Amino acid sequence: MILAGDIGGTKTHLALFDWSHERTEPTRLETFQSSDYTSLEEMLEEFLVPPKPPVPLDTMNQSSTETETPPQTVHDASPVTIDAACFGVAGPVIDNHSHTTNLPWVVDGSALAKRFNVQTVKLLNDLESTAHGILLLRPDELHTLNAGAPPQQKQAIALIAAGTGLGESILFWDGTRYRPMPSEGGHCDFAPNNDTEVELLRHVRSHYLHVSYERVLSGPGLHAIYEFLRDTKKNEPTWLAEKIAAGNAPAEIAEAGLKGQAEIAKQALDLFASIYGAEAGNLVLKAMAINGLYLGGGIAPKLLAKLKDGTFMKAFTNKGRYKRLMSNIPVHVVLNEYTALLGAAGTAAQLARP
Structure with a gap:
């Protein structure tokens, strides 16, 4: 599984992909208001929490008087193992490090890799990332x-x-x-x-x-x-x-x-x-x-x-x-x-x- 992000001054898109060679649709995609967060790390902490599995409808409709078995606790899904990550960042990227231009953020690829246990995290300038993307359109x-x-x-x-x-x-x-x-x-x-x-x-x-x-x-x-x-x-x-x-x-x-x-x-x-x-x-x-x-x-x-x-x-x-x-x-x-x-x-x- 790979993690990708497009970090803009207004909005940030984050997604997980099961992508090996050809373009695929994301398995998860969320959009965030960038200014609502103090850092990319804070946003990723929220995004990477595995979503809870849906509760079966028959369980939801069943009243407490219809069963003697107490309802079971719904546990989170297993955390996703991320093999690599790449983020397009709206700002200059030097040595895998960036001070974003229109956000008060500092984004560092090595720090992100250590924080989220990802072997490789690469930062790209956002237009460099878009340039890679137009080749896939x-x-x-x-x-x-x-x-x-x-x-x-x-x-x-x-x-x-x-x-x-x-x-x-x-x-x-x-x-x-x-x-x-x-x-x-x-x-x-x-x-x-x-x-x-x-x-x-x-x-x-x-x-x-x-x-x-x-x-x-x-x-x-x-x-x-x-x-x-x-x-x-x-x-x-x-x-x-x-x-x-x-x-x-x-x-x-x-x-x-x-x-x-x-x-x-x-x-x-x-x-x-x-x-x-x-x-x-x-x-x-x-x-x-x-x-x-x-x-x-x-x-x-x-x-x-x-x-x-x-x-x-x-x-x-x-x-x-x-x-x-x-x-x-x-x-x-x-x-x-x-x-x-x-x-x-x-x-x-x-x-x-x-």
Whole structure:
């Protein structure tokens, strides 16, 4: 049995798999709110408690007067023996150790192995884990924005994922298989492309000393774009301001924009999709990832209707003399929210093999 996890700033997925060589469905899968726990160890302590077996219905319906035999105590199932574990972590991983970026956690593979009696525990950057996962996806778990014309000889692939933060990764072809490499490219400097984006940069710089792409391409980033438009265009409807104040701000902005309920929300999505496409194109050019770009993370599937309207692809291909090259690159949206978990499971399965 192997243990896999996808540790995000908002949610953490943990699962057990009986996985040897081929992709399998998890035998157990649970999702946790990351901020509810002080550490991964605390979360694992809860997850690894074996579930109690169900009580037979005839026993549950039987009254105490119908039997002279006292009810037997229901015991927990036997603890699971874990052969290997792998966790995708939202933060840089150095020497199997990570300080998570959007959580106050320290995650250490060696300490986890000792604590939970697992021979091998490997940590991956969350986008490295997602990169492993996209190699395992089925065609129906992707939506193609641009079919492109990939070369016959395999070249690099790029992955960018906006969610609680912004992650990036590159998969290079070693002649036999794709090898994902970790990256913290989401923390590179935000580079405006037009006057509106220059004003956006100035607005965000009033709050942060360093403005990375993550500050504008993430859930909080969408909110930051909205606040910039609110403060400069003064066109925020009162009803939307109240919903944002009372609920999940990025979700409320996205819903209002996708439904065309508020012009300011539509403008925020336009700006978000354009910046997303531009940075995705930057990543592809840096890696010469002409075999394809994958959009992972939690935001892309939720904004699929916006990504399909051409705003993203226009910015993606807007690279001057390289527009024709960019137009030939396949672009896919990852629809499976457990892709990073699959990548961690596949890595753990390799570690568990003799």
